[in-house]
Amino acid sequence: MTMTEAERAREMFARDQACQTLGIRLDEVTSGRAVLSVRVTGAMVNGHGIIHGGYLFLLADAAFAYASNSRGPIALAQHAEITFLRPVPVGEELVAEAVERTRHGRSGIYDVTVRRADRQVVAEFRGHSVLVTQVPR
Amino acid sequence: MTMTEAERAREMFARDQACQTLGIRLDEVTSGRAVLSVRVTGAMVNGHGIIHGGYLFLLADAAFAYASNSRGPIALAQHAEITFLRPVPVGEELVAEAVERTRHGRSGIYDVTVRRADRQVVAEFRGHSVLVTQVPR
Amino acid sequence: MTMTEAERAREMFARDQACQTLGIRLDEVTSGRAVLSVRVTGAMVNGHGIIHGGYLFLLADAAFAYASNSRGPIALAQHAEITFLRPVPVGEELVAEAVERTRHGRSGIYDVTVRRADRQVVAEFRGHSVLVTQVPR
């Protein structure tokens, strides 16, 4: 019996210490698409008093990972870029939605939009993945 | 009396909850250059059992922030990209070195290389900053 | 009387020596969207015998320019990235479609997909624009 995309995603999420430690939620996974969310905490704030861009990237990158791994067997990120559009204060609720843009051979491109609760876009991300048969160590 | 780059960096670091919570160390800041390091913990691991790319990005982005803010008054990240070259296991010691590549008007480009303790490159990052007079909220 | 987006685009195209010299066609311009096309010639071939990536970029960048300038007054490219997915032989007909992804203040992000006549994607491009009141010289 083959696992559905949602089942495989839940299994991967159960091992995902990074997402779980930060309170990131796996809201939705379908073929080539994933939605994850998180509430910004004081521990995510940088020296300027706004969310560290690294955490915006991490959330977008996680959404990219669940969207690209819905294609199985194992998709790894090769390259990614992010544009920061608006500052994000502590307490804000963020939602990242990853959508597959294109696939060619073992390569894939995924676009992720990160929004605040009021639906304003705070960051746009594009991730480039490659399918592998085993994780390099 | 004006503060030196190192003094301003230490002040900014004292407020940087993101870096401090993760155990990131501010090793060196000079004009247009910064070196930061961190030890990878189990809480940074993703569903594939390797470091979450988001934490590699966060470390590089932090080095970029301290290098670009050495130019004062306030430098914000607008855009950044990262290429993942080698996997990183738990326990590894990572060092990110940010170097200013070019400046034009209020814009700057910074290149960050992230290395393992054995000096192998694990990620290459390029950040684009803009100088502002106050942090947007 | 204000010009429509299509009229302004035609005026800009009339001065666009780069596009005209290469035989690039302006097929369609609406709000935040543009479609341009070109036939690949022998003069566009690189030392490997396939289209020079620079010409794929130029076509995508031109589509980005017409889509972002549909917003007026003057939109300039600040940064762009391109991923090359499939080789393109001489004689091929290419179509680039630019779509606005997001705008914030004076900044905009546009995604451009370049396809062959058989609709296969040969390149994905993302352009970052800024609105200015006059062209810097």
Add this chain to the structure above:
Amino acid sequence: MTMTEAERAREMFARDQACQTLGIRLDEVTSGRAVLSVRVTGAMVNGHGIIHGGYLFLLADAAFAYASNSRGPIALAQHAEITFLRPVPVGEELVAEAVERTRHGRSGIYDVTVRRADRQVVAEFRGHSVLVTQVPR
């Protein structure tokens, strides 16, 4: 007898219709490094009266190609990004210098800086290459 990097580059340049048609000169090729230059002509101007970003990209991309192919056998561009820093008028002499940043397995990263005759930087480019044994058609 093996060819030197400079000999292989000259052979590749002899077939490079794109560079030759535009008057791009191959000034220097050594291991992981290449310098190319061009004079901006009226045929390279866009609808805003400045050089089309596509031609700045093409020059940088060509320098990247000669630097990465110095590593042989065949290096293809997978992804590239460019940041436009200053406008370039007709008649300007541009020089692009490509330098290898890192290599891992079949992948390489090359940084290209494009300067005017007065040495001011007009664009910064980063290219990602992959080594292949034959050119895909």
